[in-house]
Amino acid sequence: MIRLTLTQAHELAESILLHNGFNAAHAAAVTATVVAGERDGCASHGLYRVIGCVNSLKAGKVSAAAEPQVIDQAPSIVRVDAAGGFSQLAFQAGLPMLQAKARSNGIAALAINHCVHFSALWVEIEQLTEAGLVVLACNPSHAWVAPAGGSQPVFGTNPIAFGWPRAGANPFVFDFATSAIARGDIELHRRAGKAIPEGWGVDAQGQPSTDPNVVLDSGAMLTFGGHKGSALAAMVELIAGPLIGDLTSAESLAYDAGSKSSPYHGELILALDPQRFLGAGAEAHLARAEAVFAGIEGQGARLPSQRRFEARKRSLEEGVQIPEALYNDLKALLN
Numbered sequence: 001m002i003r004l005t006l007t008q009a010h011e012l013a014e015s016i017l018l019h020n021g022f023n024a025a026h027a028a029a030v031t032a033t034v035v036a037g038e039r040d041g042c043a044s045h046g047l048y049r050v051i052g053c054v055n056s057l058k059a060g061k062v063s064a065a066a067e068p069q070v071i072d073q074a075p076s077i078v079r080v081d082a083a084g085g086f087s088q089l090a091f092q093a094g095l096p097m098l099q100a101k102a103r104s105n106g107i108a109a110l111a112i113n114h115c116v117h118f119s120a121l122w123v124e125i126e127q128l129t130e131a132g133l134v135v136l137a138c139n140p141s142h143a144w145v146a147p148a149g150g151s152q153p154v155f156g157t158n159p160i161a162f163g164w165p166r167a168g169a170n171p172f173v174f175d176f177a178t179s180a181i182a183r184g185d186i187e188l189h190r191r192a193g194k195a196i197p198e199g200w201g202v203d204a205q206g207q208p209s210t211d212p213n214v215v216l217d218s219g220a221m222l223t224f225g226g227h228k229g230s231a232l233a234a235m236v237e238l239i240a241g242p243l244i245g246d247l248t249s250a251e252s253l254a255y256d257a258g259s260k261s262s263p264y265h266g267e268l269i270l271a272l273d274p275q276r277f278l279g280a281g282a283e284a285h286l287a288r289a290e291a292v293f294a295g296i297e298g299q300g301a302r303l304p305s306q307r308r309f310e311a312r313k314r315s316l317e318e319g320v321q322i323p324e325a326l327y328n329d330l331k332a333l334l335n
């Protein structure tokens, strides 16, 4: 393993992105999310993703200098046209108007369109919980996941993330793929030459497989929780696809045309302002919500994101460790 300080991790990612042609704004926005992923112990959306960024650029599937256009679509809807660039910069561009609309209306939506998307959603969720807002976000990806009861890919790995601000504590945040596991995790198993657990995927005949090559290249991933994950994955296809005028996971994969680039589609982010919902009662009701968290932690169960926040604390002190093979692959992108 190679140990890097967070500053070194940042410099490594940003220099690769700049060297390969991304403009300064995209390089900075993408670097912030992949370094945050590595810092928080989310390797599937950490530094390893820089390789995919460069591959997507070489394949002509992402714009290196796209300028996101912010559109005031309706009193409660802000739309950002990412113009074929990565989603990170588009999110940053739309964030101020989303917050302003959520504060004045109580609820607001940000629809990001035409973005190339590969990041973990909690990075965005936390920026809204920090502003005191409740938030829900989701997006499709590429059609890699079979519906419950079937064996042919229809859905993307379609993450759903939720955040709830808490006074004096880390926010309550969960963020998961509606597949049994993120595809990035299966790709990391492949890189490490390891089998995957049963239940993550099937082969082309729909039979269970623990071979990451089979699941990634010819089979299908599975949803989490059977028919329940399957229904949630379908919901994400609909509300972060056609509802916002953007591609489904099947359409994104067709657009990819075998280049194996990051997915190209939209993202939907809903922000709710407790102050606007509750007025003078906000503080008392938010205090009541704390009983839910106490009920979970009080019996020894953990809150989602707890592991991540602990990893963050550790990484801020000790830096991060990445496999030597990944480090070498990243350095090779500077040649």
Ligand SMILES: NC(=O)C1=CN([C@@H]2O[C@H](COP(=O)(O)OP(=O)(O)OC[C@H]3O[C@@H](n4cnc5c(N)ncnc54)[C@H](OP(=O)(O)O)[C@@H]3O)[C@@H](O)[C@H]2O)C=CC1
Binding pocket: 042, 044, 045, 117, 118, 119, 120, 121, 122, 139, 140, 141, 157, 158, 159, 161, 173, 174, 175, 176, 177, 178, 179, 180, 181, 182, 183, 185, 302, 303, 304, 305, 306, 307, 308, 309
């Ligand atoms: N951009 C895209 O299109 C996609 C992005 N992704 C990203 O991939 C990432 C990983 O997704 P996935 O593989 O499903 O994640 P995991 O299954 O690893 O974890 C998902 C969530 O569950 C929490 N959790 C895990 N174990 C427990 C536990 N025992 N008790 C309580 N909470 C727990 C995690 O918290 P903790 O982190 O603290 O462990 C996290 O919030 C996400 O950040 C997601 O946004 C996934 C698919 C597509």
Ligand SMILES: O=C([O-])C1=[NH+]CCC1
Binding pocket: 044, 117, 118, 119, 141, 142, 157, 177, 181, 182, 183, 184, 185, 263
């Ligand atoms: O890990 C995953 O499933 C994905 N991350 C970005 C696109 C899909």
